[in-house]
Amino acid sequence: MILFKNAIIHTVSSTGTIKGDLLIKDGKIVEIGENVSHPDARVIDAGGLHIYPGLIDIHTHLGIYEENAGWAGADGNEYSEPVTPHLRALDAINPDDPAFFDAYANGITTVNIFPGSANIIGGLGVAVKTYGKKLKDRIVKEPSGLKMAFGENPKRVYSSKNILPSTRLGNAAVARKALLEAFNYYKKNENSKNDPRKFKLNLEAIKGVFEGKYPARIHSHRADDIITAWRIMNEFDLKFAIEHCTEGHLIADFIGEKKIPCALGPSISTKIKQELKNITFKTAKALYDNDVLFAFITDAPVIPIYTLPLEAALAVREGLPEDEAIKAMTINAARILGVDNRLGSIEKGKDADITITDTSILDPLHRVIYTVIDGEIVFDLKKYGKVVI
């Protein structure tokens, strides 16, 4: 049981930001307010410090594109065929990837991990806490979503093998064919128990999207690729979110009207592909102005996991309100993952995942003083002795 006293608590809830105390017990948040006390609590003076909900990055490849491991640790993309829905990120995660330490030492307490974007349907994601003794205890949601991809990546990978899809037309055709097969399979099995003789592992993975258990999460940079994603998902009446959303500002009104959630970023990227040419730090503000539910992502290790708050800061410099920027690393992320009952804000009963900094987390000069996951202090700057960047 830990009691943090006299902090600036950004609850990211209707309570707003308050000056006060925070009590955590048995891995949960127990009390927030002024003059909180408990005889058994370890009291930590957090005077002048900022407390935030633990940050969440809903689109990473931690553990499957391992840091420092080269070819041996690269398990992100199964390049052998373009439709592989039955792959699970969970089956490749190395919990010893040092990137998880980089994450929690910088206040990121939950990450969603996806297969890469080489395939039209890449596989199933998993959301995990960044610290914990056993991987199975760290799982927040599995599967967390079905990763799909449109645009240049699948086209580039499979045109080099001279097989379908080698064009954007091919991308859409491959996606629609796979979804149609899954739809037929889902309809056939809707009212009956699965006949093990007819059980199809790949279609089962897509079936979860038809059943509404998890959304499709579709990598799309260009505006027309975003619209392709919507048209196909709309055809099958499926829930989905857009990943990267690089040209989101060009069609922010459309995205708002259709209520499409977006995993936005990383914006601190060179325009190395043609589909990135309109990348800008202004997209977040445009999405906010159109009431889009969005969260920032790093796509780590594409850019380092510790730059998640920098993504938010650069959007604030372009007019996004600071509160909204914090939401887009916490509660919005939890909502897109469907775990906002447990994570994403500092409210009674939620998981005690918190980040404590010496100044605004948006300021690149901030230092993380403590990170708490499931009620346990997992990073203590004084003990570790140096910032982890």
Place this chain on the structure above:
Amino acid sequence: MVIQNARILDFSNKKVVEGDIEITEGRIKRIAKGLKGNKIIDANGLFLMYGMIDPHTFLGIAEDGVGYREFDLNETSDIITPQMLPSYAIHPEDPAIKESASWGITTAIVMPGFSNIIAGAGTIIKTHGKSINDLFIKEPCCIKVNLTRTPIAYHQKDKLRTKMYAYAVLRKKLEETREYMKKSEKKRDNSKEDMKLLSMVLKGEIPLLVHVHRRDDIERVIALKEEFGFSLILSGCEEAHLIPSLLKEHNIPCILGPLMRADKDPETRNTTFRTCKVLEDHGVKFALSHAQSENPVKLLRFLAMYAHKAGLSKWGALKAIAQTGYEIFGLNDMGNIEEGKIANIVAFDKDPMDWKSKVVWTMIEGEIVQRGEI
């Protein structure tokens, strides 16, 4: 022309000075209070810093937004290509050049990419101009060598498998250059552009810039410098903090970076912004760069903020993006707002280490070329 009411960041004295700047023929003529002129720019309290330099970029040769198939970055047809001159590929309309200028980077060094043992020459450019003639400052400013495992990754199918071979190939080429230099001028084959460029290195006219990651490679390259007697700049240098005394002893400048990288590569596993503080403490000269990273050149100032967060002094951080890079390449008339320097000046609305500060205008050679971040 006079810029009035400025807050001037003076790197030499590590302080902010209030005053006016007189500029004549693209150079800073005088800094004082109460200066008058026929053309006035009222800075109205803006923070003025010297224009930033990124000393290792691919601006104009790995153009933004066109896709890698259009890049003129890596001449993968061979592993030794010293005769590659970026001025023959730099596209002045690369949007990244203009964007970099608008974020306060006035000078950049463009190098060929990372696929070859000897990649080619470095080219110093300004970030403003319609043609390469406008952009051009100097070429060759160095010859770039890459002794990381990246060239091996590019050429392992046919030309190169191990670092042993990479070093052997490089040493052989330097030996050949020595032989070439021994010949009388009449007997030299005048068509050998590669020999001519490498002779410049061995004569000490231009430095050899060597991209390395690991500490052991830093040691090897310094031994190579001793053997062949060239002037050395190290680039990449992610393990410099593990060997700072050697760097100081041999007075080797480092272009650090990219540091903002979560690499999948075992060679760069010790990458950290803390390197900057270690080098500062040991008096090793270093500049920050975005080289070969996923981040745009325009975010150079944010690298300085991260370095400061990891212990580098504030003035050390600013100098690492707006002064040391010039020093390393001998650009002695650039690198601080002081009398006699070329008038490359960036105006910020707040202290440039404040994350909310923005560039208001960028001046190159006395002319305002951009107004606000793009």
